Amino acid sequence: MTENYTALYEEHKKLGASFTDFGGWQMPLKYGSELAEHKAVRNAAGIFDLSHMGEVWVTGPDAAAFLDYALAGKISAMAVGKAKYSLICNEEGGIIDDLIVYRRGNEKFLVVPNAGNAKVVAEALVQRAANFDVAVEDVSAETSLIAVQGPKAEGILLRLVPAAQHELVTGLKYYAAVEVSFLVGGAERSLLLARTGYTGEDGFEIFVENDDATALWQSIVAIADEGELTPCGLASRDSLRLEAGMPLYGNELSLEGDPFAAGLGPVVALSKEGDFVGKAALAAKKEAGAGATTGRKLVGLKGLGRRAGRGHYPVLKDGNVVGEVTSGQPSPTLGYPVAMAYVDVACAEPGTALDIDLRGKAEPFEVVTLPFYKRSK
Incomplete structure (x- = not known):
């Protein structure tokens, strides 16, 4: 597979990132502790490079x-x-x-x-x-995407936005976007700011041309107070989105599903x-009746023990296979294992007792309503 590098690759190297291949891109997996990165987003703010996404x-x-x-x-x-x-x-x-x-x-x-x-x-x-009568233009190769997610995200970004435009940021609703002027490397840049994200927290995604991506990243990091903003990689992004019950293509979603x-x-x-x-x-x-009366349905599973299920592990009911885990790991926020899995619709009711086959040992789980975690507003 071809290796692609985002405009921020050198920035991640300077920060000591561990890299992994994701969708053909070399992306930061983590910079230090993925647990610390996860908790930073839940309690303060994290900054993510999402430039591998398409536009x-x-x-x-x-x-x-x-x-x-x-x-x-x-x-x-x-x-x-x-x-x-x-x-x-x-x-x-x-x-x-x-x-x-x-x-x-x-x-x-x-x-x-x-x-x-x-x-x-x-x-x-x-x-x-x-x-x-339309034009379709793929600008993925020229566009970077930086996300700032967490309860302190808005406060951090406001420091880079002229006071006259603060209301554009504070008044921006979830799943909405607006053009905002940002101070990037000493110059003002009009950038598309979206109140969207993949973490279950309040947060923003900023679309920026590759040439300005490093300056924007550095400006956001520099304006944050000590301990207020943490660079975050794909590992914490995955645990955050799992807690928030958000599907990942290739895990929960596919051509076959x-x-x-x-x-x-x-x-x-x-x-x-x-x-x-x-x-x-x-x-x-x-x-x-797909997902209602026939076939399988995506559910949340809460672990009743300490061991976590992982992708492709079988889900059991009375020893019989009734499903398969799509994503699973210990929840850093909740303190117990969580998983998403497709299970037979007859076993999909919240409260249903199921097991995950952890390499030959049945570990107890319970069907729960998604998401596992919901931020307090």
Whole structure:
């Protein structure tokens, strides 16, 4: 697989990061203690490099109608300035990727797919655009993305924003975005600031051109007080998103899975006018009771012991295999093991006692409602 490096790679090396391959990118796994990074986000703030994510602009008179056709959600119903979580599916209803769409104008949208799927999603959008008056531009290679997540994130970023624009930041709702001026390396830069994230905490994601990414990262780190902001890698991002019950493509979501089994039925707008890619197959899956009365359903599992289940470990009921773990590890915040797993719908009711087969030893778990962790507002 080709190794890609973000514009912040040298910055991570200076900070002593341990690297790992993720979606073909060399990304920081952790800088020191992944537990300390996790707790920093829950209690103060963490800064993440998410530049491996994709960015695809969709513009033109038919942009909204095109995205209604290309994606599973009703994108045309979005207000300008808002963001929406959606799915791009194939004709069989399989999930190509989960992504976020930002509406930046009546005819202007930014689609942000996952790292390993960015090229596939961009190509699928180009193919689906054939009969629409739209332009699809993949700017992933020129764009960096920096996230600041945690209860102190807003306060830190406000120090880099002119006082006249503070209300743009403090008034920004969850799943919304706005252009804001940031002081970056001594110069003002107008950047797209989104109140989105993947940690279960309040936080922001900032889109910036590669040339300004290092200066922005350094400016954010420099403006934070001692101990207020911690550089965080993929390890803590994974434990944070698991506690928040957020699916990861390749674990909870895949081409073989379907949105209804994954609990993402509300994301699929079967009632929107006109056709969309995968509509017939998805309607048939829903009609057949996928994730409700047939097949398997994604659930949360709370460990009653100390040992954690991991991805692909079998889930048992009375010694019989009834499911499989997709993600699992000890929860740093809650102090007990947590996992997400697909289990037979008959075993999916909260309170159901199940076991995870930990290499030949059955460890007790209980089905619980997701998310495991929800921040107090």
